Amino acid sequence: MADPESAEIYGNSSARQAILRLLNQTNSIRSVVLSGIGHVGKRTFLEQNLNEFLSESDLRFIEPTIDGVREAIEFLGSHPLFSPYRAVYIDDADSMGEPAQDAMLKVLEEPSSSSRIFLICEDSGVFSAPIRNRFEYEVRWIPLSDAEMHEFAQKQPRLDEDLIHLCRGRPGFYTTFLADNRYIELHRLCIRLLTGKEDPVLCRIPDLVSSTKGARSLERDALCHIIAGAAAELRVEPLARPGIQNFLRLASDLQKVPSLNAEIHWQKACLHLKR
Amino acid sequence: MPSLILITGEEELLKERAARDEASSSLITHVSEYTLPDELSDYLEEAQMRPLDGQPRAFILWDATEVPELPDGDDDILVVVAKKVIADKRARHVQNFQKLKTYDDNNEVLKWILKEGDSLNIDLSRVAGALFVNCGGGLRKISSEIRKLAVITPPGGVVSPDQARQVMCFSADLSPKTIIDAICEGQTVRALAFHDKLQESGDETGWILAYMQRHVLQQIRLEALVAAKVPDAAERLGVHPFLFRKMNFRLGLWSHSSLMSSISTLCDLDIAQKRGDTLARYGLEAEIIRLCEEARNGKRR
Numbered sequence: 089m090a091d092p093e094s095a096e097i098y099g100n101s102s103a104r105q106a107i108l109r110l111l112n113q114t115n116s117i118r119s120v121v122l123s124g125i126g127h128v129g130k131r132t133f134l135e136q137n138l139n140e141f142l143s144e145s146d147l148r149f150i151e152p153t154i155d156g157v158r159e160a161i162e163f164l165g166s167h168p169l170f171s172p173y174r175a176v177y178i179d180d181a182d183s184m185g186e187p188a189q190d191a192m193l194k195v196l197e198e199p200s201s202s203s204r205i206f207l208i209c210e211d212s213g214v215f216s217a218p219i220r221n222r223f224e225y226e227v228r229w230i231p232l233s234d235a236e237m238h239e240f241a242q243k244q245p246r247l248d249e250d251l252i253h254l255c256r257g258r259p260g261f262y263t264t265f266l267a268d269n270r271y272i273e274l275h276r277l278c279i280r281l282l283t284g285k286e287d288p289v290l291c292r293i294p295d296l297v298s299s300t301k302g303a304r305s306l307e308r309d310a311l312c313h314i315i316a317g318a319a320a321e322l323r324v325e326p327l328a329r330p331g332i333q334n335f336l337r338l339a340s341d342l343q344k345v346p347s348l349n350a351e352i353h354w355q356k357a358c359l360h361l362k363r
Numbered sequence: 364m365p366s367l368i369l370i371t372g373e374e375e376l377l378k379e380r381a382a383r384d385e386a387s388s389s390l391i392t393h394v395s396e397y398t399l400p401d402e403l404s405d406y407l408e409e410a411q412m413r414p415l416d417g418q419p420r421a422f423i424l425w426d427a428t429e430v431p432e433l434p435d436g437d438d439d440i441l442v443v444v445a446k447k448v449i450a451d452k453r454a455r456h457v458q459n460f461q462k463l464k465t466y467d468d469n470n471e472v473l474k475w476i477l478k479e480g481d482s483l484n485i486d487l488s489r490v491a492g493a494l495f496v497n498c499g500g501g502l503r504k505i506s507s508e509i510r511k512l513a514v515i516t517p518p519g520g521v522v523s524p525d526q527a528r529q530v531m532c533f534s535a536d537l538s539p540k541t542i543i544d545a546i547c548e549g550q551t552v553r554a555l556a557f558h559d560k561l562q563e564s565g566d567e568t569g570w571i572l573a574y575m576q577r578h579v580l581q582q583i584r585l586e587a588l589v590a591a592k593v594p595d596a597a598e599r600l601g602v603h604p605f606l607f608r609k610m611n612f613r614l615g616l617w618s619h620s621s622l623m624s625s626i627s628t629l630c631d632l633d634i635a636q637k638r639g640d641t642l643a644r645y646g647l648e649a650e651i652i653r654l655c656e657e658a659r660n661g662k663r664r
Contacts, residue, residue, distance in 0.1 A: 289584060290584075290588065290591060290593065292599075341634055345634055345638060347637050348637060349573065349576075352573070352576045352580065353630055355580050356576075356580070356627065356630045359580075359583060359626060360623070360627070
C-alpha cells in the first residue's frame with residue numbers, strides 16, 4: 089500500500105512504519121541499519137522523511153569511504169542547529185572497506201544523544217563483528233509482492249507485465265527497463281544462450297554489456313539482475329542446467345567486484361556454455 | 364646551378380645523419396638549417412641573398428613536404444629532408460631511408476647495430492640482441508647506448524654482456540603485447556623477462572591480465588570463426604583482414620581445452636587481483652609459462 093507521506097514508495101509498509109517511528113522519537117535509538125535487496129526504495133524513503141523531519145543543515149549524506157566516515161565524525165560532533173538531532177546516512181554501506189569500518193566503530197561506540205546514523209546496505213552480514221554488535225536497530229526490506237508491483241507500475245508511463253515479471257519485486261528496475269529496451273533484448277539473448285538456441289562463441293557481445301564500465305551503478309546492478317534472472321528462470325530446464333551456474337557466477341562477480349570488465353567476463357561465461 | 368639533394372623515409376636518425384653528411388662533404392663552412400613550414404620565409408629570404416664574399420652555402424630543410432625555390436648561388440647546396448617521397452627532376456641524388464625491418468628471420472636493426480659498432484671500431488656482436496631488446500627498434504636510443512659503450516671499450520675491443528649491463532638503460536616501449544608476442548613464439552624466458560621488467564616500476568598485473576584475457580578470447584573466437592567458415596570473420600573479430608590472415612598462423616598453437624582452461628584461470632586471477640590478492644601475480648606467471656610451453660610444443664608439431 090502506498091503511504092500518503094511517501095507517495096512514491098510501495099510495499100514494505102512495516103519497515104516504513106518502523107523508520108517513521110524511529111524518526112519521531114527524539115531520545116531513542118541512534119544507529120539504524122536498513123538492509124535488504126537493492127532498488128526497493130530504502131534510500132528514497134529515508135531521504136524523503138529525513139528531509140521532512142530535519143533541517144538541511146542538520147542532515148548529511150556520507151560516502152562509504154574512510155574520508156566519508158571522518159566527515160561524519162566531524163559533523164556529528166556538533167550540536168544540531170535547527171532540529172532535535174543531527175543525522176548522517178550512508179548508502180551502499182556494505183561496500184565500506186576495513187579502514188572505513190574501523191573508523192565507523194568510533195562513531196557507533198559513543199554516539200552523542202543528539203546524533204543519528206543510518207546505514208543502507210543489501211547485506212548487513214558483510215560488516216565486521218564489532219560493527220554488527222553495535223547496531224541498535226535493523227530494519228529489513230523485502231522485494232515487493234506482485235500486487236504491490238502492479239500498483240507501482242500503474243503509476244508509471246506504461247504498464248508492462250513482462251517487465252513486472254523481470255523486475256522480481258524491485259520497482260527501481262522497472263523504470264530503468266522501461267526506458268531502455270536493450271534490457272529486454274539482453275534477457276531474451278540470455279535465455280537463447282542458456283537453452284542452446286544461440287551460438288555462445290559467435291554471438292555478438294550485447295551493447296549493454298560492452299558499455300558497462302566502472303563503479304557500481306543502477307545500470308550495472310540492472311545488468312546483473314537480468315543475467316541472474318534469466319539463469320533463475322530456467323532453473324528447471326534440463327538443457328540450460330550447465331550454463332546456469334556460469335551465469336549466476338557472472339552476475340555475482342560483476343556485482344561484488346565493480347571494477348571487473350563486464351565484456352571479458354561475459355565472453356568467458358558464454359564460452360563455457362559450449363562445453 | 365645550385366645542387367638539390369632529396370632525403371626521404373621514416374628512419375629519422377639515418378635521415379638526419381645523411382643530411383648533415385651531405386652538407387659537410389661539400390666542405391662548405393656555412394650551413395643553415397630550417398624547419399618547415401614555420402621557417403620557410405626565413406629560408407627564402409636567406410636563400411635569395413647572395414653573400415658578399417661569394418662563398419657557397421648549404422641549406423638543410425627539415426620536415427619538408429615539397430621542394431621550395433632553390434637558393435640563388437650557383438655552388439649552393441639545398442638538402443631537403445622529408446618523410447614522404449618527393450619527386451623532383453632537379454635532384455642531384457635521392458636517398459630513401461625506410462623503416463628498418465625487425466622480423467625474426469630478417470632483423471635489419473641487428474645488422475645496423477653491428478655496422479654502427481664497426482664504424483666506432485668496437486665489436487658489438489655479443490650484445491647486439493640485448494641492445495635491440497633493451498632499446499626497441501628506435502635507432503636513436505640504440506645509437507646513444509652504442510656511444511656509451513664506445514667510450515668504455517678500447518678501440519677494436521669486443522663489448523661483453525657484463526660491460527654492457529653496467530651502462531645500458533632499459534628504454535624499450537614495453538607493453539603486455541610484447542609478452543603476448545613472446546608467448547606466441549613459445550619463448551618462456553623472454554616472456555617472463557618482459558613480465559618482470561613490466562612489473563618493476565609498479566604492480567601491472569591487472570594490465571597484463573587484461574591483455575592476456577583478450578588474447579585468449581580472440582584466439583578462441585578465431586578458431587570458431589575459421590571452423591564455421593564465416594565470410595566476415597575479420598570484421599566480427601574486430602581486426603583488419605590483413606591482420607586476420609596473419610593471426611591464422613597462430614591457429615593450433617593451443618588446444619581448445621587449454622584455451623578454455625586458460626580463460627577460466629585468467630578470469631579467476633582477475634577477480635582475485637581486483638580484490639587485492641597479491642598472489643594473483645604468481646598465478647599469472649604460472650599461466651604465462653604454461654601457455655609458452657604449449658605454444659612451443661605446438662610450433663614443433
